[in-house]
Amino acid sequence: MRLPLRPPVFSGSLHDARTATVVGRLLGLAVLVCFLTGLVSHLLQEPPAWLAGQLPTRPVSGYRFTQGLHVISGTAAVPLLLVKLWTVYPRLFVRPALRGAVHALERLSIAVLVGATLLELFMGLLNTTQWYPWPFDFRSVHYALAWLIVGALLVHLAVKAPEIAAHWHRRPAAGPDAPAEAGEPPLVRADRRSLLIGLGAAVGTVTAVTAGQSVTPLAALDLLAPRHPDAGPQGLPVNRTARAAGITPHALRTWRLAVTGPTGFELTLDQLRALPQHSATLPIACVEGWSKSAHWEGVRIKDLLARAGLPDGARLRVVSMQTHGGYRVTEMERAYTRDDLTLLALRLNGAVLSPDHGYPARVIAPDRPGVLQTKWVTRLEVVPE
Numbered sequence: 606m607r608l609p610l611r612p613p614v615f616s617g618s619l620h621d622a623r624t625a626t627v628v629g630r631l632l633g634l635a636v637l638v639c640f641l642t643g644l645v646s647h648l649l650q651e652p653p654a655w656l657a658g659q660l661p662t663r664p665v666s667g668y669r670f671t672q673g674l675h676v677i678s679g680t681a682a683v684p685l686l687l688v689k690l691w692t693v694y695p696r697l698f699v700r701p702a703l704r705g706a707v708h709a710l711e712r713l714s715i716a717v718l719v720g721a722t723l724l725e726l727f728m729g730l731l732n733t734t735q736w737y738p739w740p741f742d743f744r745s746v747h748y749a750l751a752w753l754i755v756g757a758l759l760v761h762l763a764v765k766a767p768e769i770a771a772h773w774h775r776r777p778a779a780g781p782d783a784p785a786e787a788g789e790p791p792l793v794r795a796d797r798r799s800l801l802i803g804l805g806a807a808v809g810t811v812t813a814v815t816a817g818q819s820v821t822p823l824a825a826l827d828l829l830a831p832r833h834p835d836a837g838p839q840g841l842p843v844n845r846t847a848r849a850a851g852i853t854p855h856a857l858r859t860w861r862l863a864v865t866g867p868t869g870f871e872l873t874l875d876q877l878r879a880l881p882q883h884s885a886t887l888p889i890a891c892v893e894g895w896s897k898s899a900h901w902e903g904v905r906i907k908d909l910l911a912r913a914g915l916p917d918g919a920r921l922r923v924v925s926m927q928t929h930g931g932y933r934v935t936e937m938e939r940a941y942t943r944d945d946l947t948l949l950a951l952r953l954n955g956a957v958l959s960p961d962h963g964y965p966a967r968v969i970a971p972d973r974p975g976v977l978q979t980k981w982v983t984r985l986e987v988v989p990e
Contacts, residue, residue: 626772635682642675658939665971669890673819676894718757818895832895847960851928866913891975903950918943924984
């Protein structure tokens with residue numbers, strides 16, 4: 606004998622609109638910060654034509670701050686999203702499933718929003734560990750999902766605006782003579798307060814044990830982050846080693862730097878070291894969220910361009926010796942090439958660059974993503990306008 610299916614009964618007091626609104630505000634803030642800082646990262650890595658030549662090089666730690674905040678806010682969004690889903694999941698069992706066009710639009714926006722956000726956070730966390738088990742390009746999909754989330758969120762907010770407005774502010778407790786809908790029992794408010802305290806503790810703990818990879822004062826608590834800012838040769842982490850990049854001892858022994866231009870030239874390492882040397886304290890900040898300031902010494906890019914007869918602020922194509930991995934060829938915008946702090950670095954923290962840090966020479970520039978701070982540089986080419 607088949608019994609009719611009945612929706613489950615949820616007796617918890619916190620599966621309500623007020624709790625969902627409170628948690629949703631916190632989650633929305635984390636998502637907004639994560640989206641805006643991610644947009645900054647994307648624009649710095651792939652500047653549109655209207656921004657070319659105008660990328661900011663100050664503050665020198667700008668990208669370190671925004672990308673660190675991007676990963677921190679994304680990580681903090683994980684417990685916020687889980688609690689948000691916990692507060693609203695009983696609505697999955699509401700019957701009838703669809704109650705008109707508006708309700709259908711609401712459910713569709715929620716399905717897209719939840720699915721895209723879960724995938725976005727999952728991919729972002731795996732990116733911090735440099736593990737890419739999918740067959741597609743992480744950066745382009747990550748960027749597209751961000752816009753999809755924003756669009757679904759705007760639709761969701763528009764549909765739920767009346768309910769959100771009704772529960773945005775705390776309602777007073779119901780008095781003995783007040784109708785039930787005028788407030789809520791003090792016990793419910795106490796339960797909600799306990800939930801939010803626990804949620805705050807979870808977010809704070811997750812942040813404290815992962816943010817140390819970019820926030821130096823928290824480095825001692827860096828327990829769960831994939832990188833420690835001090836772990837690596839010469840006191841700096843390494844994403845891709847020389848071996849992983851296909852750099853051979855023979856290639857290092859026969860290395861030359863070629864600079865194209867009206868008076869192009871080639872230099873050996875000894876000749877490059879004989880040129881006027883400059884120093885700068887600049888951070889290396891990677892998209893995975895880790896960053897560390899270091900002391901760099903080398904030749905200014907603008908001086909190499911001048912020697913090749915190129916105008917101040919020429920766009921460059923930077924070519925690496927590496928044979929494996931992405932970013933073998935990168936482009937450097939005029940804002941960087943004309944900056945006095947942009948170096949073709951030969952030394953790091955008082956010592957010759959180690960092979961894993963780009964020996965014989967690597968790029969270091971202010972306020973620039975780490976993936977574009979090309980290592981093992983062998984050629985500088987002017988980009989035709």
